[in-house]
Amino acid sequence: MDRYTEQRLFGLLARASAALIVGVLALVVGVTLFRGGRVFLTDPAVAVTPPGSRYMLDGGGGFLHAVLGSLFIVVPATVIAMVLSLSTAIYLQSDYSSERTSEVINMFLNVLWGTPPIVYGVFVLTVIIAVGAQTSLIFGVIAIAIFQYPIMTRYADEALKAAPDTVKEASYGVGATRFETARVTVRAALPGVIAGIIMGFARGIGDAATVLFTAGRSTQMPGGPFDPATTLPILIFEQAASFNAEVRSHAYAASFVLIVAVLALIVASKLLAGRYARFAPGGRHS
Amino acid sequence: MSSTTDHGAGTDGNPGTPPSTDDARSDRLEWRLTIERLSSYWLLGAGLFAIALFGLIVLTLVQQSIPIVSEHSLLEMVTSSNWDPAQEEFGFLPAIVGTIYVTVLSMAMGTPIAILAAIYIAEYAEGRTKMIVSSFIDVLAAIPSVIFGLVGLIVVVPFVGDYLAPALGAHSIGLGIVTVSLVMAIIVTPFMISLSVESLEALPDELRESSLGVGATKWETIRSVLLRAAGPGIFSAILLGFGRVFGATIVPAMLIGGQTAIPDSPFDAGETLPTLIVNDFGELMSLPLTQSALILVGLMLLVIVWLFNFGAMLVRRRLKRRWQY
Numbered sequence: 001m002d003r004y005t006e007q008r009l010f011g012l013l014a015r016a017s018a019a020l021i022v023g024v025l026a027l028v029v030g031v032t033l034f035r036g037g038r039v040f041l042t043d044p045a046v047a048v049t050p051p052g053s054r055y056m057l058d059g060g061g062g063f064l065h066a067v068l069g070s071l072f073i074v075v076p077a078t079v080i081a082m083v084l085s086l087s088t089a090i091y092l093q094s095d096y097s098s099e100r101t102s103e104v105i106n107m108f109l110n111v112l113w114g115t116p117p118i119v120y121g122v123f124v125l126t127v128i129i130a131v132g133a134q135t136s137l138i139f140g141v142i143a144i145a146i147f148q149y150p151i152m153t154r155y156a157d158e159a160l161k162a163a164p165d166t167v168k169e170a171s172y173g174v175g176a177t178r179f180e181t182a183r184v185t186v187r188a189a190l191p192g193v194i195a196g197i198i199m200g201f202a203r204g205i206g207d208a209a210t211v212l213f214t215a216g217r218s219t220q221m222p223g224g225p226f227d228p229a230t231t232l233p234i235l236i237f238e239q240a241a242s243f244n245a246e247v248r249s250h251a252y253a254a255s256f257v258l259i260v261a262v263l264a265l266i267v268a269s270k271l272l273a274g275r276y277a278r279f280a281p282g283g284r285h286s
Numbered sequence: 287m288s289s290t291t292d293h294g295a296g297t298d299g300n301p302g303t304p305p306s307t308d309d310a311r312s313d314r315l316e317w318r319l320t321i322e323r324l325s326s327y328w329l330l331g332a333g334l335f336a337i338a339l340f341g342l343i344v345l346t347l348v349q350q351s352i353p354i355v356s357e358h359s360l361l362e363m364v365t366s367s368n369w370d371p372a373q374e375e376f377g378f379l380p381a382i383v384g385t386i387y388v389t390v391l392s393m394a395m396g397t398p399i400a401i402l403a404a405i406y407i408a409e410y411a412e413g414r415t416k417m418i419v420s421s422f423i424d425v426l427a428a429i430p431s432v433i434f435g436l437v438g439l440i441v442v443v444p445f446v447g448d449y450l451a452p453a454l455g456a457h458s459i460g461l462g463i464v465t466v467s468l469v470m471a472i473i474v475t476p477f478m479i480s481l482s483v484e485s486l487e488a489l490p491d492e493l494r495e496s497s498l499g500v501g502a503t504k505w506e507t508i509r510s511v512l513l514r515a516a517g518p519g520i521f522s523a524i525l526l527g528f529g530r531v532f533g534a535t536i537v538p539a540m541l542i543g544g545q546t547a548i549p550d551s552p553f554d555a556g557e558t559l560p561t562l563i564v565n566d567f568g569e570l571m572s573l574p575l576t577q578s579a580l581i582l583v584g585l586m587l588l589v590i591v592w593l594f595n596f597g598a599m600l601v602r603r604r605l606k607r608r609w610q611y
Contacts, residue, residue, distance in 0.1 A: 084332055
């Protein structure tokens with residue numbers, strides 16, 4: 001094979017691979033939107049109707065419990081993870097920690113980042129057993145927050161690192177303390193920080209393995225923080241292969257709701273990042 | 287901007303503000319310094335939280351898996367193929383074999399495609415196309431894995447059961463290792479692509495220019511210069527991808543069929559280590575020994591993923607030195 005044929009062949013292969021991936025994405029999103037949309041759009045009330053008393057058997061009612069459960073678990077978890085991850089990210093900057101310290105912490109963060117979500121689930125369940133509690137919404141919040149923490153820290157750290165040094169220097173120059181400077185830096189890095197928070201939210205709302213054993217897989221409306229709850233991914237996981245067509249169709253409808261929510265979050269993260277770019281020095285192009 | 291600094295700057299020499307006594311000014315400074323001190327404790331705590339969390343997870347898992355390790359030897363459990371928690375038989379071999387099958391198959395399918403697609407994005411695509419393709423890949427990376435599982439049930443299961451397996455002369459009910467591997471290959475590619483694109487794009491343009499300048503074709507430049515220079519990053523992306531597939535839970539649990547015997551062919555149903563946890567944790571929580579065995583599985587996952595991560599770091603460092611440009 002002469003070198004030009006090889007060049008053409010591999011150029012073609014590279015294009016084909018990219019096309020394949022885009023095609024697969026279109027297929028996944030398309031199938032979910034089509035199969036789920038067919039159920040959801042004929043009866044949108046299914047997402048705001050509480051489940052019937054024998055929900056897992058006959059699919060009576062709707063899956064409001066999972067929608068609410070997802071919100072009640074992921075929103076507080078994101079807030080907790082946001083506070084913790086932003087603080088960690090600030091600490092990782094050179095103002096607070098030496099290069100060596102931040103390298104060590106980063107190593108642990110990378111390990112946490114790569115840890116399978118199921119391990120977090122097992123860990124929190126072990127804690128639940130150890131303290132003698134029952135699986136409930138509050139432990140779902142903890143599990144998701146732990147899961148989001150390394151993801152959001154990475155985004156925040158990258159955003160803060162990318163903030164121009166001039167901001168920091170100017171702030172120190174007028175006599176601000178480290179904390180005051182950190183606030184200015186966060187503001188300069190706001191687009192990236194917010195994009196990271198939204199991505200963390202999206203990852204949290206889509207994850208099933210962490211909450212599978214910790215939130216309690218309830219089929220009733222969530223009562224309070226210490227009652228069992230369920231989330232949309234758990235509902236899809238448990239009902240996708242059900243023998244009852246009605247129960248199965250709810251999994252499809254739930255997947256429609258979930259994918260629309262996740263896609264909307266991604267779009268929102270891009271838009272917000274652009275919008276907040278005006279806080280970043282250098283203008284609105286980002 | 288924080289009001290503290292605005293105000294602090296305004297008090298000096300601005301005739302509009304009420305005259306401030308030295309007392310008030312030093313109170314103000316005192317207050318700012320107190321905040322500074324308190325916040326630095328909090329931030330130090332947050333920095334150490336990452337380490338503490340990791341330590342806590344490892345310690346808890348280790349402590350909880352002591353009962354099972356003291357009952358059965360680890361070697362015996364890893365090599366026994368009999369998994370029957372009700373009879374206190376804990377053989378992890380079927381799950382280990384299943385995990386290796388899934389990991390190797392999906393990486394074998396995913397890696398070449400990921401590298402080629404990364405090359406396309408970094409070196410071939412331009413302008414609008416590049417933006418669209420790479421944001422598609424970002425979207426693909428953010429789609430929850432349950433949705434891949436669901437689409438797998440709808441699309442891949444019938445495809446494998448009705449077309450792929452008969453075409454290869456095997457029998458399959460649709461659920462099984464191949465099905466899981468196909469779906470996992472899709473899940474893991476965007477992750478590897480974005481890491482590989484990053485390391486390809488970080489390369490200086492002089493590399494491309496000088497290679498093209500001595501007469502290499504574009505592909506020769508990519509193959510012999512760019513892939514080599516970006517090699518450390520790409521290798522570590524692959525290793526991190528391995529870790530991803532290895533710990534994947536939801537998709538295998540939905541598609542593998544849950545059968546605790548050593549699979550004869552890749553088209554068989556099986557188990558992976560994470561699905562072992564999913565399938566048995568709920569029902570068998572009352573049996574302390576089973577619980578301990580499953581926590582041990584969690585610990586094994588953690589340790590192996592940690593090894594992958596560590597390997598990725600080492601490989602990156604070593605290759606960086608060897609493949610210097």
